[in-house]
Amino acid sequence: MRRIRLTVAYDGTNYVGWQVQPNGVSIEEILNRELSRMLKEKITVIGASRTDSGVHARGNICVFDTESRIPGDKFKFAINESLPPDIVVQESEEVPPDYHPRKVRSIKTYEYRILNRVLPDPLERLNSYFFYYPLDVEKMRKAAEVVVGEHDFKSFCNIRASVKTTVRTVYSLTIEKTGDMITLRIVGNGFLYNMVRIIVGTLVKIGCGLWPLSKMQEALDACDRSAAGPTAPAKGLTLISIVEQDQGAAEEETDE
Amino acid sequence: MRRIRLTVAYDGTNYVGWQVQPNGVSIEEILNRELSRMLKEKITVIGASRTDSGVHARGNICVFDTESRIPGDKFKFAINESLPPDIVVQESEEVPPDYHPRKVRSIKTYEYRILNRVLPDPLERLNSYFFYYPLDVEKMRKAAEVVVGEHDFKSFCNIRASVKTTVRTVYSLTIEKTGDMITLRIVGNGFLYNMVRIIVGTLVKIGCGLWPLSKMQEALDACDRSAAGPTAPAKGLTLISIVEQDQGAAEEETDE
Numbered sequence: 001m002r003r004i005r006l007t008v009a010y011d012g013t014n015y016v017g018w019q020v021q022p023n024g025v026s027i028e029e030i031l032n033r034e035l036s037r038m039l040k041e042k043i044t045v046i047g048a049s050r051t052d053s054g055v056h057a058r059g060n061i062c063v064f065d066t067e068s069r070i071p072g073d074k075f076k077f078a079i080n081e082s083l084p085p086d087i088v089v090q091e092s093e094e095v096p097p098d099y100h101p102r103k104v105r106s107i108k109t110y111e112y113r114i115l116n117r118v119l120p121d122p123l124e125r126l127n128s129y130f131f132y133y134p135l136d137v138e139k140m141r142k143a144a145e146v147v148v149g150e151h152d153f154k155s156f157c158n159i160r161a162s163v164k165t166t167v168r169t170v171y172s173l174t175i176e177k178t179g180d181m182i183t184l185r186i187v188g189n190g191f192l193y194n195m196v197r198i199i200v201g202t203l204v205k206i207g208c209g210l211w212p213l214s215k216m217q218e219a220l221d222a223c224d225r226s227a228a229g230p231t232a233p234a235k236g237l238t239l240i241s242i243v244e245q246d247q248g249a250a251e252e253e254t255d256e
Numbered sequence: 257m258r259r260i261r262l263t264v265a266y267d268g269t270n271y272v273g274w275q276v277q278p279n280g281v282s283i284e285e286i287l288n289r290e291l292s293r294m295l296k297e298k299i300t301v302i303g304a305s306r307t308d309s310g311v312h313a314r315g316n317i318c319v320f321d322t323e324s325r326i327p328g329d330k331f332k333f334a335i336n337e338s339l340p341p342d343i344v345v346q347e348s349e350e351v352p353p354d355y356h357p358r359k360v361r362s363i364k365t366y367e368y369r370i371l372n373r374v375l376p377d378p379l380e381r382l383n384s385y386f387f388y389y390p391l392d393v394e395k396m397r398k399a400a401e402v403v404v405g406e407h408d409f410k411s412f413c414n415i416r417a418s419v420k421t422t423v424r425t426v427y428s429l430t431i432e433k434t435g436d437m438i439t440l441r442i443v444g445n446g447f448l449y450n451m452v453r454i455i456v457g458t459l460v461k462i463g464c465g466l467w468p469l470s471k472m473q474e475a476l477d478a479c480d481r482s483a484a485g486p487t488a489p490a491k492g493l494t495l496i497s498i499v500e501q502d503q504g505a506a507e508e509e510t511d512e
Binding site: 080127 | 266267312314332336341342343344346376377378379382383494
């Protein structure tokens with residue numbers, strides 16, 4: 001039995017998210033179905049990050065076990081032949097049999113795109129959040145500084161599964177503006193459920209002037225979900241990459 | 257009776273093109289239907305550029321006549337309420353009753369995006385042409401110089417409607433590369449049917465080394481469609497803008 005790791009990119013628009021759900025088609029389900037068909041054995045992938053419905057990825061990671069003798073780096077070409085065009089495996093390689101993508105310390109990078117203009121752009125509608133009121137990017141950058149570092153992010157977490165701790169480390173949160181598009185890039189050692197989207201929702205409240213700058217620190221200190229802003233829409237969010245550090249040291253499973 | 261001009265942006269993925277066709281839904285059809293419904297009179301728009309199936313636009317132009325008293329600049333907000341999210345009117349204004357969008361001299365700008373990497377990117381699949389073999393951008397730039405200026409572009413035109421002349425002026429053709437994405441930007445006084453896509457198809461043949469650099473001049477000189485490259489896929493093409501110069505001086509209707 002060999003264990004194969006895939007790096008998967010997808011447009012989340014037409015899916016209920018990574019994980020199998022009763023109400024629609026998931027990324028995981030498509031991968032299980034097409035890998036099983038191709039390899040003629042029952043394949044069950046294990047994903048590193050269970051992205052929500054509508055969230056995109058450039059580099060989510062998953063593993064599966066197989067009896068196949070296809071070389072690790074060739075799997076990507078074989079499987080891409082039968083995947084739909086909105087899911088493309090970017091890398092494949094053989095990993096040790098005890099490797100588990102949710103039990104490894106890693107650095108995750110997410111991007112969130114906000115289209116800040118008077119009218120929506122149909123060509124950007126599927127992977128950005130259209131926001132009408134002008135946003136003060138400089139103010140958003142100042143508020144973003146507050147979340148960088150090790151903090152209890154309890155205020156920035158929607159309840160789903162129980163987690164042992166809500167402490168996470170954000171290594172950086174940068175905000176760039178090109179034309180009408182504001183791109184937030186956040187790097188951390190793990191993210192709680194909806195954490196990136198709630199941080200963005202809070203920054204937007206501050207950036208459009210509805211909330212003062214001080215609200216970010218207050219929200220963080222409160223350790224109470226109601227102190228933070230709304231959960232920004234899924235379609236603006238993309239999981240960019242998961243860079244693994246070392247095996248066996250992750251505190252727990254993480255989610256976005 | 258008043259004449260209103262709209263600047264329309266759309267994602268062409270789900271349409272048969274600008275013009276009404278028997279085999280599917282067109283942009284024109286959606287605009288006619290929703291404007292007629294909103295204004296409670298029969299509305300027929302006239303478009304400046306009849307983009308092909310799958311081609312996108314940030315700034316196509318159309319006009320229609322109406323008895324409505326809605327101020328010109330307010331039409332965009334009213335009509336956007338009932339348009340699908342892949343069609344968004346960006347500007348609206350009242351124009352003189354004799355204004356005709358295909359009988360006015362204008363400068364048209366198109367962009368063509370080529371994703372040049374080993375594997376497709378699902379997040380770029382709807383508005384770029386995925387091309388596997390490495391492209392030599394410097395060589396493509398040199399070949400691009402050949403088409404700049406006033407030329408007979410007969411070799412770069414698929415037959416559709418008869419045109420009085422196949423002479424057009426290309427003001428500029430620039431090629432930029434950012435990461436894996438190559439963006440061609442072409443500005444001209446009008447484009448023949450599929451002209452931009454055939455120029456791109458020829459540049460790609462040269463850029464990947466299948467054709468020598470000299471082939472661009474030969475193709476132009478031949479005045480024969482078979483001397484040029486294939487028509488590049490529609491989804492990479494976006495009509496960026498139509499900037500009008502003056503009324504009543506256009507030679508004829510133009511197309512892409």
